[in-house]
Amino acid sequence: MKASLAETIRAYHQKGWSPATSTNYSFKEDGQIWVSRSGVDKSIFNTEDFISIDVNGKVTAPFEGIKPSDETMIHVLIYRLFPEAQVILHSHSKNPVLISKKYELIFPVENYELQKGFSGVSTHACSIQIPIFENAQEMSYFEQVLIDRKSEIQQHCFIIRQHGTYAWGENLFAAKRHLETLDYLCECELNQF
Numbered sequence: 001m002k003a004s005l006a007e008t009i010r011a012y013h014q015k016g017w018s019p020a021t022s023t024n025y026s027f028k029e030d031g032q033i034w035v036s037r038s039g040v041d042k043s044i045f046n047t048e049d050f051i052s053i054d055v056n057g058k059v060t061a062p063f064e065g066i067k068p069s070d071e072t073m074i075h076v077l078i079y080r081l082f083p084e085a086q087v088i089l090h091s092h093s094k095n096p097v098l099i100s101k102k103y104e105l106i107f108p109v110e111n112y113e114l115q116k117g118f119s120g121v122s123t124h125a126c127s128i129q130i131p132i133f134e135n136a137q138e139m140s141y142f143e144q145v146l147i148d149r150k151s152e153i154q155q156h157c158f159i160i161r162q163h164g165t166y167a168w169g170e171n172l173f174a175a176k177r178h179l180e181t182l183d184y185l186c187e188c189e190l191n192q193f
């Protein structure tokens, strides 16, 4: 998993989704959560850049002293609230960042073939709504808003306003599909204006 996720991280950097060392990623393996450490240039991210944390986001041995991402608690919250999550991806792609300036609480889309990229969606002929949360540095905000609006999170992803997206899945393949589907839908809606 470390090697395939590191490869995905480098590929997403190539797409411009993680400029200036930003974004963060994690996965669960044998009950252990691994998260990307802070401050790494994502174009050269490798398997040694993952560190282990406990279910409360605290770095565990032998990685004590290494700084995890500031947003590690968002990963911890997603694992806590969505038991199907085994891999979590975060993107700073411009498409959702710009889309979040056009909508308030939700990003709505309908009738796109690619909506089927979300697990459980079997036809383009439906409406989908992706929640938008405010950006915040206080992790207590995300803890509250994720709990309060959990029922709105139906497509394994959400947008943080003028910040980026989080998407997850039962494996890397599903998490990538969800992240890329959301980005594509944002891009389509942006480019129609």
Ligand SMILES: [Zn+2]
Pocket: 022, 023, 024, 071, 090, 092, 163, 164
């Ligand atoms: Zn971020």
